[in-house]
Amino acid sequence: ALAEGRYAEAERSYDRLRQLQPDRAEIHARLGLIYFQQGRFADAVVPLRRALTLNPALPKLDSLLAMSLSELGRHDEALPGLEKGFRQQSSDVALRRMVGLHLQRAYTDLDRDADAVAVALQLTRTYPDDPEVLYHTGRLFGNYAYLQTMKLSRVAPESSWLHQAAGEANESQGLLDDAIREYRQVLTMAPRRPGLYFRIGRVLLTKAEQAKGDAAAEAEALKAFEQELLIDPTNASAAYEIGEMQRRSGQLHAAIASFRRAVGAYPAFAEALVGLGRALAASGDPGAGLPHLRKAASINPRDEVAFYQLAQVHRALGQEAEQQQALAVYERLRAEKQRPAATGPAERPAVSRQVVDPVRSE
Secondary structure (H helix, E strand, O other), X not given: OXXXXXXXXXXXXXXXHHXXXXXXXXXXXXXXXXXHHOOOHHHHXXXXXXXXXXXXXXXXXXXXXXXXXXXXXXXXXXXXHHHHHHHOOOOOHHHHXXXXXXXXXXXXXXXXXXXXXXXXXXXXXXXXOOHHHHHHHHHHXXXXXXXXXXXXXXXXXXXXXXXXHHHHHHHHOOOHHHHHHHHHHHHHHOOOOOOXXXXXXXXXXXXXXXXXXXXXXXXXXXXXXXXXXXXXXXXXXXXXXXXXXXXXXXXXXXXXHHHHHHHHHOOOOHHHHHHHHHHHHHOOOHHHHHHHHHHHHHHOOOOHHHHHHHHHHHHHOOOHHHHHHHHHHHHHHHHHHHOOOOOOOOOOOOOOOOOOOXXXXX
């Protein structure tokens, strides 16, 4: 009856067994499981505790008891069992997932936000495509970020950090002029803070894109990236953005130097490797560009632009077989990207993405 989900019948049978054999741990355990499955958590606590008293070695019962207590809001009592159940490397993947979600909620309700975040991170690593895990993790992170920002506004309402947080919030919402205003306010208070000129440059590039090519905004963005490098010469992203602007305007030798600077600061920077490889090829040296494109493709094997540029370089070198192989990967990746996907807000990249030139290829 229990196996078939006929809980009322199973409960009656196990209750009769309990009366016949009151010291049999397995009978109390089954009763506790029946109550738990029906959401009768208060009823589940007593038989689960009795079963554990009679036989502490019975598997999974401490987790079931802890989750029952958690459902009743008794998080302090639930916590030891939840922590034990989540840390155990159990073969029951579904149970460990359920315990983790209860543990995350218990930590949150006990105002142990840092512990809740740590559990959420572990859950997303273990169950990266689980919708419920993603929902609760996103909700937790959003709430945690909000609480931290509210605390910042209370403890330092006039600080540069609050202006920076406001700028980032405006940027994420597409309020570009407001974002720039907040970032510039930060710079009046902390003129040499790393990263601020880069963020201003990225916002200006977004404004230029929205205006279908605003030359004044692009020129201002270039100055912002150059200013960033004066403050932080190791900012690979700023060097990359300068290189990409130079490449698109045909300043290939300057672009190569900028891309080399970016890759020197961050050797695994796939976008910069693609930019460097295609700039070298466009300058008449496809052989020099080949290793950079191969490295980019190995770092990000789902980057169709890297494989397209590889195909162009192999063609320039007369390597027909390699060209066809790279082109086949490019076509497959492009087809996969064009398949319908779930709608939602588009993710804004951290730097300008490399794209396939629609008119000509290097």
